[in-house]
Amino acid sequence: MDPLSTLWETFFDVDAMREALPEMLTVGLPNTLILAVSAALLGSVLGLLLAVAGISRSRWLRWPARVYTDVFRGLPAAATILLIGVGLAPLGMQVWGPDPYPLGILALSLIAAAYIGEIFRSGIQSVEAAQLEGARALGFSWSDAMRLVIIPQGVRRVLPAWVNQLIALIKDSSLVYFLGLVASQRELFRIGQDYAATTGNESALLLAGLFYLALTVPLTHVVNWIDGRLRHGRPATAPADEDEDDTDPALAGAPEGDRR
Amino acid sequence: MTTSVSLEARDVHLAFGPNRVLRGVDLTVRRGATACVIGPSGSGKSTLLRTLNRLIEPDRGDVLLDGRSVLGDDPDALRQRIGMVFQQFNLFPHMTVLRNVTLALRRLRKLGEDEADALARAQLELVGLAGKANSRPAQLSGGQQQRVAIARALALKPEVMLFDEATSALDPELVKGVLAVMADLSAAGMTMVVVTHEMGFARRVADTVAFMDRGVVLEAGPPEAIFERAEHPRLRRFLAQVL
Numbered sequence: 077m078d079p080l081s082t083l084w085e086t087f088f089d090v091d092a093m094r095e096a097l098p099e100m101l102t103v104g105l106p107n108t109l110i111l112a113v114s115a116a117l118l119g120s121v122l123g124l125l126l127a128v129a130g131i132s133r134s135r136w137l138r139w140p141a142r143v144y145t146d147v148f149r150g151l152p153a154a155a156t157i158l159l160i161g162v163g164l165a166p167l168g169m170q171v172w173g174p175d176p177y178p179l180g181i182l183a184l185s186l187i188a189a190a191y192i193g194e195i196f197r198s199g200i201q202s203v204e205a206a207q208l209e210g211a212r213a214l215g216f217s218w219s220d221a222m223r224l225v226i227i228p229q230g231v232r233r234v235l236p237a238w239v240n241q242l243i244a245l246i247k248d249s250s251l252v253y254f255l256g257l258v259a260s261q262r263e264l265f266r267i268g269q270d271y272a273a274t275t276g277n278e279s280a281l282l283l284a285g286l287f288y289l290a291l292t293v294p295l296t297h298v299v300n301w302i303d304g305r306l307r308h309g310r311p312a313t314a315p316a317d318e319d320e321d322d323t324d325p326a327l328a329g330a331p332e333g334d335r336r
Numbered sequence: 337m338t339t340s341v342s343l344e345a346r347d348v349h350l351a352f353g354p355n356r357v358l359r360g361v362d363l364t365v366r367r368g369a370t371a372c373v374i375g376p377s378g379s380g381k382s383t384l385l386r387t388l389n390r391l392i393e394p395d396r397g398d399v400l401l402d403g404r405s406v407l408g409d410d411p412d413a414l415r416q417r418i419g420m421v422f423q424q425f426n427l428f429p430h431m432t433v434l435r436n437v438t439l440a441l442r443r444l445r446k447l448g449e450d451e452a453d454a455l456a457r458a459q460l461e462l463v464g465l466a467g468k469a470n471s472r473p474a475q476l477s478g479g480q481q482q483r484v485a486i487a488r489a490l491a492l493k494p495e496v497m498l499f500d501e502a503t504s505a506l507d508p509e510l511v512k513g514v515l516a517v518m519a520d521l522s523a524a525g526m527t528m529v530v531v532t533h534e535m536g537f538a539r540r541v542a543d544t545v546a547f548m549d550r551g552v553v554l555e556a557g558p559p560e561a562i563f564e565r566a567e568h569p570r571l572r573r574f575l576a577q578v579l
């Protein structure tokens with residue numbers, strides 16, 4: 077066989093792919109999605125808490141948030157996953173048994189929270205002080221004003237960066253294979269790697285790669301779409317309101333006070 | 337419906353660090369009366385308004401509503417009694433016009449959705465914007481946005497209204513509509529403190545005009561006295577510049 081077709085066979089062996097496909101669809105894909113989606117949810121909730129702590133007026137909240145963010149952004153994801161997955165395993169053993177899955181999700185969430193927290197914080201801080209003043213002037217407390225007015229606007233502004241973080245999570249979810257998953261827990265990467273190892277052929281791994289791309293590429297387009305919408309405003313949703321001129325609105329019922 | 341109340345600032349002081357912005361402001365607004373505050377840029381007009389509803393706490397002095405000091409009250413509850421309108425409107429851009437008006441009704445006044453919607457629509461009707469309930473603020477002209485902001489404040493049935501240069505950010509042709517709303521509100525008996533550069537409005541609508549300069553009310557009186565018989569040279573100089 078000539079070298080070129082050997083190379084072709086190594087990566088594009090359709091039979092090898094076909095063999096791996098069912099397990100990828102029924103086991104790998106659901107597991108990858110479970111890992112990524114649950115870590116995205118937990119990571120976003122934690123991230124929001126970190127963001128709020130990070131802009132708090134109390135340094136007892138600001139400081140821990142800062143340290144947390146520096147640590148979890150600064151460590152390699154693989155190291156964090158191993159440290160938590162292996163380090164907390166004895167504890168996990170007592171709570172839910174030998175399953176490494178929850179700790180994997182926890183580790184992914186803790187890492188994602190550090191990044192998402194920074195994203196949310198920058199968004200929240202970009203909201204003009206006048207918005208807070210407008211809400212406070214209506215009688216809202218600081219926390220209500222943050223919750224109802226500032227945070228929704230801040231988070232909206234950074235949705236593209238947040239989706240990018242979800243893409244990173246989908247890819248990082250492959251790292252939980254370090255924790256030693258049983259057959260039914262394997263995600264896309266691990267299944268591809270197992271097939272590749274037993275057959276000496278990389279095609280199954282390539283197929284796993286295609287699955288990742290099928291998940292992440294559409295998300296990058298979601299990012300672009302959100303970005304465009306934020307930039308150019310949403311298409312007019314409400315039916316065009318009837319036009320009204322800008323002068324002479326009648327104002328009738330005001331408070332009953334002294335008539336002058 | 338609530339009744340408007342009198343407002344009084346007594347010897348209000350406030351410093352931002354070394355910058356003594358308010359140096360003993362006295363201002364009295366009778367129940368149902370309109371006071372216009374005029375004065376050069378940086379004289380402390382906006383800061384004074386913010387101390388009246390305690391967006392900024394004064395360092396010294398007192399603020400009284402209906403003759404009673406409000407500095408010991410819960411500031412959030414106090415601000416529900418005092419409506420405020422800003423130069424830049426400060427509408428919430430992520431909500432429809434209707435939601436801008438109903439937010440405080442529902443969250444603070446705890447009204448049900450239907451009741452809050454009905455009240456908000458009635459209030460929008462009064463400022464001539466009933467048809468814009470489902471628009472976003474960004475889809476409205478500046479004049480319309482400011483009228484929404486006024487409706488949003490009025491929906492809470494405030495006892496006093498504060499206006500901080502409500503028309504300064506507007507294109508000239510939109511100023512009239514907003515001033516008309518404010519004049520109607522004044523005529524209907526709302527107690528108002530209006531910081532403005534619109535001298536014509538002050539002359540027509542105000543019961544009292546107060547001239548602020550360097551952190552104090554230098555001269556106050558009925559519009560005729562201020563505009564025709566100004567005593568203080570600094571006020572005369574200011575009027576010569578703006579009239």
Ligand SMILES: Nc1ncnc2c1ncn2[C@@H]1O[C@H](COP(=O)(O)OP(=O)(O)OP(=O)(O)O)[C@@H](O)[C@H]1O
Pocket residue numbers: 352355357375376377378379380381382383384
């Ligand atoms: N939040 C703040 N922090 C520090 N200094 C402030 C703050 N707000 C206002 N100042 C200062 O207080 C002084 C008075 O400002 P203020 O906005 O009250 O003036 P103004 O009379 O409303 O002026 P203008 O007509 O330009 O609106 C200015 O020197 C300003 O720089």
Ligand SMILES: [Mg+2]
Pocket residue numbers: 381382383500501
């Ligand atoms: Mg000002």
